[in-house]
Amino acid sequence: MIIMKYRFKFFITVFLILIVELAIAQRTVSDIVMKEGGFRASVVKIDITPDVPKMLLGYAARKSTGVHDHIFHRIVALDDGVKQFFLVSSDICVVSPSEYDHVALILKNQLGIDPLDFWWSLTHTHSAPEVGVPGLPEIFMGDRYKHEVDTAYTSMVERSLINGIIEAREKLVRAKLGVGWGFSKANINRRAWDIDGKAIGGMNPDGPVDRKIGLMRLDKEDGTPIALIANYAMHGTVLGPSNMEISADAQGIVSEYVEQKTGVPLLFINGAAGNLAPIYSVYPNPKAGHLGQFRVLLGDKILEANKRITSSVDSIKLFTGAITIETPRKANLDWPSYLDKYNKVTKAGDNLVRVPVRFLKINQDVAIWSAPLELFCEISNGIRERSPFPFTFYYGYTNGWLGYLPSEKEWKHGGYEVEGVSPFTISVEKDFTEPIVSYLQSELIRKDIAQTKDSLKKGNSKSKQRK
Numbered sequence: 001m002i003i004m005k006y007r008f009k010f011f012i013t014v015f016l017i018l019i020v021e022l023a024i025a026q027r028t029v030s031d032i033v034m035k036e037g038g039f040r041a042s043v044v045k046i047d048i049t050p051d052v053p054k055m056l057l058g059y060a061a062r063k064s065t066g067v068h069d070h071i072f073h074r075i076v077a078l079d080d081g082v083k084q085f086f087l088v089s090s091d092i093c094v095v096s097p098s099e100y101d102h103v104a105l106i107l108k109n110q111l112g113i114d115p116l117d118f119w120w121s122l123t124h125t126h127s128a129p130e131v132g133v134p135g136l137p138e139i140f141m142g143d144r145y146k147h148e149v150d151t152a153y154t155s156m157v158e159r160s161l162i163n164g165i166i167e168a169r170e171k172l173v174r175a176k177l178g179v180g181w182g183f184s185k186a187n188i189n190r191r192a193w194d195i196d197g198k199a200i201g202g203m204n205p206d207g208p209v210d211r212k213i214g215l216m217r218l219d220k221e222d223g224t225p226i227a228l229i230a231n232y233a234m235h236g237t238v239l240g241p242s243n244m245e246i247s248a249d250a251q252g253i254v255s256e257y258v259e260q261k262t263g264v265p266l267l268f269i270n271g272a273a274g275n276l277a278p279i280y281s282v283y284p285n286p287k288a289g290h291l292g293q294f295r296v297l298l299g300d301k302i303l304e305a306n307k308r309i310t311s312s313v314d315s316i317k318l319f320t321g322a323i324t325i326e327t328p329r330k331a332n333l334d335w336p337s338y339l340d341k342y343n344k345v346t347k348a349g350d351n352l353v354r355v356p357v358r359f360l361k362i363n364q365d366v367a368i369w370s371a372p373l374e375l376f377c378e379i380s381n382g383i384r385e386r387s388p389f390p391f392t393f394y395y396g397y398t399n400g401w402l403g404y405l406p407s408e409k410e411w412k413h414g415g416y417e418v419e420g421v422s423p424f425t426i427s428v429e430k431d432f433t434e435p436i437v438s439y440l441q442s443e444l445i446r447k448d449i450a451q452t453k454d455s456l457k458k459g460n461s462k463s464k465q466r467k
Contacts, residue, residue, distance in 0.1 A: 039316040040079040041175035041218045043227035044168045045072055045265045046160045048090070049246060050129055050153055057093040057137075058126025059241035061144045068245040068286055069252055071128050073161050074267045076218065076227055077168035080318045085117045085360065086165050087229070089267040090157070091248035092122045093236070096135025097356075097372050097400025098338045103158055104399075107165065116320045119358060119370055120161070121269050121398040125236035125249040131157050136403050139334050140421045174221045178312030179366055179391050182213030182305025186250070186297040187234040189377075190277035191415055199415030203277070208378040208407075210272060213298075214393040215305045216366075219312050225264045230254075230302050231393045233271030233377055238289040240282030247286070250278050250294040257295040258302055266302070269395050272380035274373070274404050274417060319361040323439055326352040327431035329423055342402060353423050355402060357436060361444055366391045369436060372400035374417070376407045379429055387440045405432060 049070040053063050071091035078085040086107075104115040132154045134145045189207025191199040214231035236249040248255070251268040258266040279297070283289030326344055329335075329351040335343050344352040360368040367389035373396060380394040404417040408429040411418055422428075 038081060039175055039177070039314050040172040041177070041226055042077045042168045042171035042173060043218070043265050043267075044075045044164045044171065046075070046164045047072055048157055048160055050156075054129035054150060054153055054246070055147060056127055056244075056246070057130040058128075058237070061147065062241070062244060064129070064246050065244040066246070068127075068247040069256070071125070071246060071248045071252060073157075073164050074255070074265050075161070075164045075168050076229060076267055077165070077172055078316075078318060079172050080316050083117065083318045083320070084113070084169070085318050085320065086113065086119070086168065087267065087269075088118075088120045088161060088164075089269055090120065090122050090161070091125050091252050092128050092131055092157075093124055093126055094122060094135070094137070094397060094401035095120075095131050096133050096339065097342055097402065098135065099132035099154075100372070100399045101341075102132075103161060106158070106162060110162070111165065111169075113165070116322055116358065118165075119360075119395065119398050121370070121395050123236055123248060123251040123268050124270050124273065124397050125247065125251060127236075127239045127243055127245065127247040127249055129153055129246070133336075133338065135336065135339065135401060136423060137401070137421075138336065140403070173226070174314070175226060176219045176221065176223075176312035176314040177316055177362070178217045178219065178309040180215050180305050180309040181391075182215055182230075182301050182308075183211055184213055184232065184298045184301035185211055186232075186279060186294060186301075187211060187273075187276045188279050189275055190235070190281065191275050191410070191413065191417070193413060197413055199410070199413040199418070201416060207275065208376070208381070209276060210377040210381055213302060213305055214271075214391065215302065215309065217306060217309050217312065221314070225262055227264050228258060228262065228266045228302070228306060229269060230258075230266055231269045231271055231395065232298065233273040233276050233380070233396070234298075235273050235277045235281070236270075237281050238278050238283060238291050238294070239286065240284055240289075242284040250291060250298065253291055254294050254299045254302070257299040261299075261303055262306070269393075270397050271394050272375040272377040272396055274376045274396075274406065275410070276377055313363070315363075317363055319444070321359040321361075321439070321444060323357050323435055323443075325355045325357060325432055325435050327355065327428045328425045329353045330425060333423055353402065355432065356399065358399065359439065359444060361389075365389060366393070367440055367444060368393045368395060369440070370395035370398035372398060372402050374401070374404040376405065376410065376417075378407050379405070379433060383433060383436055383440070386437045389440065392440070405429075
């Protein structure tokens with residue numbers, strides 16, 4: 001009992017020291033932010049619609065015959081006076097993690113941007129051109145990639161993204177940030193079960209779903225908006241495999257509609273949509289798929305959530321972090337050599353998939369985590385419920401694509417996502433979830449303190465240089 005008593009006192013003392021240390025560090029960082037000019041933000045929107053036919057990604061190999069609606073990069077830059085962070089939302093289906101790494105390296109070498117501070121998220125439309133090498137899809141669906149990589153279009157996408165980030169840096173203005181929640185029934189679980197318990201593509205109104213909209217709004221000092229960032233989980237598959245026109249699908253239609261209503265760009269950031277489809281899915285054309293109706297189903301719900309954000313703050317501090325989760329790889333699964341950094345061979349000769357997970361913490365209320373995955377929504381829902389942060393968002397399809405990550409309960413049902421396009425094993429949910437929850441519950445706070453101290457050093461160094 002005496003030992004337990006002293007242990008309890010020891011842990012309480014350590015906890016209090018951490019709280020006091022963090023409070024002091026944050027107060028000092030606030031002083032630095034004010035000296036450096038305060039929180040700033042900007043947004044840039046760049047059209048990446050090709051003017052010639054392109055191979056479309058998302059279904060079987062097919063070449064576009066026209067353009068239904070344009071596709072874009074939408075880029076937000078955040079600057080708290082010490083750290084700059086760049087979030088890109090592109091109307092593209094998926095890219096290989098090696099493609100993200102390539103662009104991230106250019107940004108680091110040319111602009112000094114740490115890869116931790118550059119997130120490239122994709123809306124996952126299935127009606128946009130391919131970008132870069134196929135990555136894992138070539139292993140799962142090799143028959144779709146008999147044609148050459150489109151290096152010309154890939155280079156254009158890369159150049160426009162990099163130029164957009166340069167432009168976003170130049171356009172930074174004093175800003176405020178507000179956060180809120182919304183709700184939309186625009187999606188539905190797409191893993192229908194037959195009487196034998198096997199999953200087939202369809203609609204499952206009884207299956208897990210995530211209908212929350214995580215919304216952030218950037219405003220100028222006078223309260224006029226700069227940009228909206230909406231996080232919602234839904235496949236970009238209103239348009240099906242017979243559609244031959246380039247389109248940003250429902251995500252793009254919603255983004256353009258909200259921009260028309262607010263006057264500023266909306267970055268659509270997809271969530272854990274691995275088992276979630278739009279309620280109208282895989283239709284042959286926009287009219288049949290009720291594509292325009294998503295302006296009401298989802299667009300109006302984003303606008304309603306925006307109206308409920310009644311306050312925003314200009315004292316913003318950004319903290320970033322990362323972990324790599326290692327989990328067993330399916331037996332006898334090939335692996336592209338250019339993705340070697342995402343594979344590890346143990347001493348016993350077993351292969352592990354190395355999944356990079358990124359974190360962005362904004363003040364004490366917002367925690368965003370991202371991964372290059374098609375995550376099942378119940379996993380993201382569970383992590384959000386266990387997070388200590390009132391606003392916890394998951395950004396999927398970010399910084400590449402390493403396949404579907406199904407929940408443990410779904411493995412017995414099989415189906416496309418489990419058997420066809422996942423490189424993982426049944427243990428992956430546990431391997432994946434616990435490190436993320438642990439990081440959110442403890443490591444992110446400790447990193448907060450460490451990064452704050454590092455920011456103080458940088459701030460003091462800048463002050464000396466100015467003197």
